[in-house]
Amino acid sequence: MARFLYTPINQVERSAFLAKFILVDYEVTLGTIYTSVSQRAVTVML
Numbered sequence: 001m002a003r004f005l006y007t008p009i010n011q012v013e014r015s016a017f018l019a020k021f022i023l024v025d026y027e028v029t030l031g032t033i034y035t036s037v038s039q040r041a042v043t044v045m046l
Contacts (some may be wrong), residue, residue: 009017022029
């Protein structure tokens, strides 16, 4: 998400967003991560 913004998001806010995103639905979070990165990155994460 941060890559689409004009100004950077500070580290505290990025961490808070990620923590909430993961808590909402872990499986959906993993699916989003896997579809947002390259095939190589997915292989490395597994």
